[in-house]
Amino acid sequence: MPVTITFPDLRLPEEWPVLVAPPTRWEREPLAELARLHGMDAEFADRGLWHVARTDDRVLEVYAASQSFRLTTLTGGSELDHASERGLPEDEARARAEDYLRPFLPDAARYAGSRVSEAEVLVSEGPDTEPRRFVTGTQVSLRLAVEDVDLVGPGAKMQVTLGPDGEVTAAYRMWREVTRVGSAPGLDAARLAERLGSSPMFASLTDDTARVEVESVVAGLLCVPPTEHQSVLHPAVAVRGTVSTEAAPGLGFVTYLSAVDPRRLPADKGRRPARVPSLVLA
Incomplete structure (x- = not known):
């Protein structure tokens, strides 16, 4: 029998908003305004994944694939x-x-x-x-x-x-800047726990060989790293817990599960169903 996995009390939306993120194109003027707001008089250099501006005491990195930035001050010593x-x-x-x-x-x-x-x-x-x-x-x-x-x-x-x-x-x-284009019906907690148990991470485990304890489950719209393009914010739950076997007791894990049927989300660049982020296990 597959290993038993149960979630703590979890309230999930019956309907999730579907938010799309248009491709990001940083132009010269918005970059200059961002630098000005940080008190920097510097030109940006295109470094591929980033646009980078530097002064004697500051570095401002703007992510090319999203509306994200990182500021670092250079104090020396x-x-x-x-x-x-x-x-x-x-x-x-x-x-x-x-x-x-x-x-x-x-x-x-x-x-x-x-x-x-x-x-x-x-x-x-x-x-x-x-x-x-x-x-x-x-x-x-x-x-x-x-x-x-x-x-x-x-x-x-x-x-x-x-x-x-x-x-x-x-x-x-x-x-990432987003626009709502509709909604998608959500999956319930029991269905998500079942999907986690049948995923590649746990499919080979049984109640006789392992124990899985879920410590926390957080629901939300999954946003991938800012260096990656993402066309749809994927409804998901973040699951944190431990799995114990005779050979490896108390191994921690963190993973994401899709909280909707991906076929209910908009197509991503011609693909159907929508692309599921690689962070999502099942």
């Missing part, structure tokens, strides 16, 4: 030169991050949640001394949603890193 023993208070960090991101938040998106963390370095002066902790930056990570549905995956998120003085030292926006 050691990362400890600008470190502190503590980071910014969470409320201040969130406020400063949202203030920086205000010009870059897409009209179609809203914030779906945030997390504040600290980038740290541990320094020990000798083998028998307790290491000292230094904070090199306070990071504010923000999730996005469209049409009241969360976006999941590496291609839709924002992050701002702030130095001890509150100045932005690094940031990125991962995003």
